[in-house]
Amino acid sequence: MATETQTQNVSVNNFEQCLKCSICTVYCPVSAVTPLYPGPKQAGPDGERYRLKDKVFFDESLKMCLNCKRCEVACPNDVHIGDIIQAARIKYSTHKPSLRDMMLANTDLVGTMASPFAPIANPVLKLKPMKAVLHSVMGIDKHRTFPDYSNRKFESWFKKEAAPNQDQYSKHVSYFHGCYVNYNYPQLGKDMVKVMNAVGYGVHLLEKEKCCGVALIANGMSKQAKRQGEVNMSSMRKAIVEGHVVLTSSSTCTFTMRDEYDHLLGIDNHDVRDSISLATRFLFQLIEKGEIKLEFRKDFHKRVAYHSACHMERMGWVPYSTRLLRMIPGLEFVMLESQCCGISGTYGFKKENYERSQAIGKGLFDQINDVAPDCVATDCETCKWQIEMSTGVPVMNPISIIAEALDVEATIISNKK
Amino acid sequence: MKFDVIIIGGGLSGLTAGIALAEAGKDVALVSAGQSTLHFGGGSLDLLGYDEQGNEVKNPLDAISNLNGNHPYKKIEDVSRLAGVAKKVLERAGIATAGEANHNHWRVSPIGALLPTWLSLEGMATVEDAGTMPWKRVALVNVVNFLDFPTKFLAAGLRNRGVEVDVKAFTLPELEQLRKSPTEMRSTNIAKVIETNNLIAKIANEVNDIAGGYDMVLLPAVLGIGSSETSRHLLKAIKVPANYVATLPPSVPGVRMQTLLRKRFTALGGTFFTGDQVIEGNFEGDTLKGVKTAKLDGTTLEADNFVLATGSFMSRGLVADYNHVYEPALGVDVEDLGLDRNTWSKIDVTESQPYMEMGVKTDSCLRCQRAGNTIANLYAAGSILGGHNSIKRLDSAGVDMLTALQAVNNILK
Ligand SMILES: Cc1cc2nc3c(=O)[nH]c(=O)nc-3n(C[C@H](O)[C@H](O)[C@H](O)COP(=O)(O)OP(=O)(O)OC[C@H]3O[C@@H](n4cnc5c(N)ncnc54)[C@H](O)[C@@H]3O)c2cc1C
Numbered sequence: 154m155a156t157e158t159q160t161q162n163v164s165v166n167n168f169e170q171c172l173k174c175s176i177c178t179v180y181c182p183v184s185a186v187t188p189l190y191p192g193p194k195q196a197g198p199d200g201e202r203y204r205l206k207d208k209v210f211f212d213e214s215l216k217m218c219l220n221c222k223r224c225e226v227a228c229p230n231d232v233h234i235g236d237i238i239q240a241a242r243i244k245y246s247t248h249k250p251s252l253r254d255m256m257l258a259n260t261d262l263v264g265t266m267a268s269p270f271a272p273i274a275n276p277v278l279k280l281k282p283m284k285a286v287l288h289s290v291m292g293i294d295k296h297r298t299f300p301d302y303s304n305r306k307f308e309s310w311f312k313k314e315a316a317p318n319q320d321q322y323s324k325h326v327s328y329f330h331g332c333y334v335n336y337n338y339p340q341l342g343k344d345m346v347k348v349m350n351a352v353g354y355g356v357h358l359l360e361k362e363k364c365c366g367v368a369l370i371a372n373g374m375s376k377q378a379k380r381q382g383e384v385n386m387s388s389m390r391k392a393i394v395e396g397h398v399v400l401t402s403s404s405t406c407t408f409t410m411r412d413e414y415d416h417l418l419g420i421d422n423h424d425v426r427d428s429i430s431l432a433t434r435f436l437f438q439l440i441e442k443g444e445i446k447l448e449f450r451k452d453f454h455k456r457v458a459y460h461s462a463c464h465m466e467r468m469g470w471v472p473y474s475t476r477l478l479r480m481i482p483g484l485e486f487v488m489l490e491s492q493c494c495g496i497s498g499t500y501g502f503k504k505e506n507y508e509r510s511q512a513i514g515k516g517l518f519d520q521i522n523d524v525a526p527d528c529v530a531t532d533c534e535t536c537k538w539q540i541e542m543s544t545g546v547p548v549m550n551p552i553s554i555i556a557e558a559l560d561v562e563a564t565i566i567s568n569k570k
Numbered sequence: 571m572k573f574d575v576i577i578i579g580g581g582l583s584g585l586t587a588g589i590a591l592a593e594a595g596k597d598v599a600l601v602s603a604g605q606s607t608l609h610f611g612g613g614s615l616d617l618l619g620y621d622e623q624g625n626e627v628k629n630p631l632d633a634i635s636n637l638n639g640n641h642p643y644k645k646i647e648d649v650s651r652l653a654g655v656a657k658k659v660l661e662r663a664g665i666a667t668a669g670e671a672n673h674n675h676w677r678v679s680p681i682g683a684l685l686p687t688w689l690s691l692e693g694m695a696t697v698e699d700a701g702t703m704p705w706k707r708v709a710l711v712n713v714v715n716f717l718d719f720p721t722k723f724l725a726a727g728l729r730n731r732g733v734e735v736d737v738k739a740f741t742l743p744e745l746e747q748l749r750k751s752p753t754e755m756r757s758t759n760i761a762k763v764i765e766t767n768n769l770i771a772k773i774a775n776e777v778n779d780i781a782g783g784y785d786m787v788l789l790p791a792v793l794g795i796g797s798s799e800t801s802r803h804l805l806k807a808i809k810v811p812a813n814y815v816a817t818l819p820p821s822v823p824g825v826r827m828q829t830l831l832r833k834r835f836t837a838l839g840g841t842f843f844t845g846d847q848v849i850e851g852n853f854e855g856d857t858l859k860g861v862k863t864a865k866l867d868g869t870t871l872e873a874d875n876f877v878l879a880t881g882s883f884m885s886r887g888l889v890a891d892y893n894h895v896y897e898p899a900l901g902v903d904v905e906d907l908g909l910d911r912n913t914w915s916k917i918d919v920t921e922s923q924p925y926m927e928m929g930v931k932t933d934s935c936l937r938c939q940r941a942g943n944t945i946a947n948l949y950a951a952g953s954i955l956g957g958h959n960s961i962k963r964l965d966s967a968g969v970d971m972l973t974a975l976q977a978v979n980n981i982l983k
């Protein structure tokens with residue numbers, strides 16, 4: 154009886170496991186730069202005790218939380234601090250998203266509108282008067298430059314250039330490319346197809362893909378996020394039935410669909426979760442099993458500093474990417490100390506957050522400037538914007554680095570054997 | 571994923587083992603479920619503070635040879651040599667310490683006790699001999715409204731030893747800002763504010779205004795998370811002798827040690843699995859082939875050798891339920907003293923608590939056992955080892971580092 158009571162005494166998000174050790178407060182990037190944020194311990198397990206008694210204890214300052222989960226990674230007792238905070242926002246916040254928030258959060262809607270006009274939209278969004286309007290009217294910080302919109306979406310390129318060749322392969326994967334690859338940086342998607350094809354895998358898009366919804370959750374639009382999540386899950390189920398693993402090239406999309414769908418949005422993803430993987434992890438696992446082999450160019454040389462994106466760290470998958478990169482003979486590898494870059498998706502775009510966002514990232518930018526690498530590698534696209542803007546050092550996804558270093562001919566031959 | 575050695579647990583013992591193995595050229599992985607008890611560490615490392623009769627120890631090396639047979643130090647081949655190696659490991663990680671294994675000095679605890687210790691981080695308040703206090707008049711200078719520096723206890727502790735103590739406080743507009751969120755006015759956040767705003771010179775001015783006439787200024791250790799540079803600068807800028815006393819957790823010198831040790835480990839090429847937990851071992855006969863973790867579903871971490879350094883009850887390296895004490899990660903045997911639960915603890919908290927002596931069973935080479943069989947390639951190190959009461963003996967950092975280094979030696983043999 155006593156044993157039963159003890160083992161069943163587990164609360165939602167492990168909040169009762171909190172020992173009040175205060176370790177989480179050491180690692181919160183937000184409370185490090187502003188006293189206006191109550192910090193993970195107070196906003197999380199401590200505040201939750203009060204909120205459970207009465208919702209008046211909910212504090213809108215919780216919206217300052219980046220949802221970076223660095224507190225969770227640090228907590229020795231597996232308290233899901235970030236989840237507690239986000240769940241409280243979903244449950245209690247009465248704050249209505251502004252037009253600006255809706256615009257920033259609807260990455261695919263805005264992308265769809267902007268892409269055809271990319272030659273116009275890109276320069277216009279960079280113009281000073283336009284930035285001034287965005288800053289004052291919309292609340293999008295003037296220091297920010299929107300990532301360029303590509304005038305040819307990845308999906309359009311894929312359908313025309315890649316799709317017809319994919320059936321010749323004997324093994325297949327589905328690719329959840331995400332908004333960023335589709336609208337802003339199709340090159341990463343092309344690199345992905347190049348690498349997967351070289352090791353003998355055909356790449357396919359999902360029947361229907363919606364933005365994973367991470368920005369919607371952050372901006373208080375969890376209902377819409379849930380609808381989009383359901384669409385993704387049902388497309389993925391179809392791919393899985395065909396025997397495909399669903400690969401991504403973004404750590405944040407992966408984390409959102411594997412963990413936040415279930416924890417925050419209440420989407421049942423238990424039958425899909427294990428089939429969603431990051432491309433670097435998938436490749437690493439196949440190489441380790443001896444099922445594929447990568448051959449690299451002899452003339453490739455690059456000094457690469459790896460930045461651990463917050464959600465990559467939360468998933469615990471950093472070593473898949475770093476050990477994969479370290480297989481490249483011409484690559485000089487430097488591990489950066491793990492720190493938040495401060496952008497957190499749409500957070501750093503808001504003018505009220507700009508200064509805080511740059512202050513959070515400063516430690517990381519200083520490290521990068523000290524190391525002076527040829528490029529920074531990271532698995533997250535918003536870190537790429539932030540680091541490139543703040544340091545001028547180019548940032549590449551590990552898949553793009555592999556694609557650049559790959560000896561395609563030799564790899565194709567090795568994998569045919 | 572395959573490595574030469576996998577360390578489970580990223581506290582002082584796990585990091586020490588990881589660094590020593592990486593320095594020896596091994597491909598090492600370290601898996602740690604969250605941050606460690608180093609965050610409570612006071613900026614000093616204890617080797618042996620009290621012997622089994624409870625007497626203060628002056629020469630730890632001598633006293634260690636008189637310890638009972640169950641103490642983990644009995645499995646160390648050459649305590650004196652490994653103590654020297656430990657100091658060097660810290661030094662190469664950027665952690666300069668003062669102190670010798672054959673000669674304790676005394677540290678000032680956050681609540682004003684003077685405790686015998688082995689190594690102290692530079693700048694920490696220490697005295698050569700607690701019997702003859704070198705300070706006549708001490709100013710305890712706190713930051714206004716900082717609650718994790720219990721000045722009343724500290725002052726009382728020092729006054730008991732015949733020192734005249736005045737409690738003072740200073741503030742600066744930047745530090746005042748922190749008071750907007752009282753729960754976040756913690757040592758590490760103060761350190762971040764001081765460092766980002768470059769407040770050293772201003773603080774030195776404030777302290778110098780107070781310091782006249784004192785022969786020692788004691789400050790809360792709220793500087794230098796990433797290195798000891800800023801904390802050193804401040805002490806130089808203060809006109810009278812000044813030192814730091816560790817605060818209540820989180821402790822900045824402890825966080826600094828954690829940060830620097832981890833940095834050293836990754837700089838040596840070690841792979842850190844952050845915030846992941848070992849949940850199962852894959853045993854074949856008397857060898858451990860690999861471990862599974864909570865987050866790497868589908869991947870087993872394999873290695874030739876393993877070190878279990880998951881800490882004690884507080885870090886969940888050991889778990890107690892109503893009937894027994896067990897080791898949750900790999901299910902290795904625990905020396906639970908065969909006691910009835912009612913006798914695990916004593917009602918008077920100041921008494922020696924029997925549960926403190928529980929820990930995993932090991933052979934003379936620090937190898938773990940499962941169902942009575944020794945596992946040939948699984949070593950235990952640090953506070954997961956039983957056989958001693960680290961609070962009563964004041965020996966935890968020494969046990970952490972020395973058993974880690976001994977396990978490394980045994981692996982490299
Ligand atoms: C409040 C307090 C104050 C202290 N003050 C001092 C002091 O001033 N001076 C001093 O010398 N000593 C002090 N100590 C003691 C000292 O800090 C500890 O004894 C010592 O650091 C223990 O080190 P460790 O490496 O064995 O374990 P820990 O530091 O406990 O580290 C164990 C690590 O393993 C991880 N872990 C646990 N289970 C798993 C798993 N299944 N898989 C992966 N990882 C896992 C944990 O999350 C943790 O990070 C103090 C201890 C406490 C609790």
Ligand code: SF4
Pocket residue numbers: 170171172173174175176177178194197198227228229230231232234
């Ligand atoms: S780190 Fe975990 S256990 Fe410690 S105070 Fe934070 S939530 Fe609680």
Ligand code: SF4
Pocket residue numbers: 180181182183184192193196217218219220221222223224225234235238
């Ligand atoms: S999720 Fe990040 S920003 Fe939010 S409380 Fe935790 S550490 Fe702080």
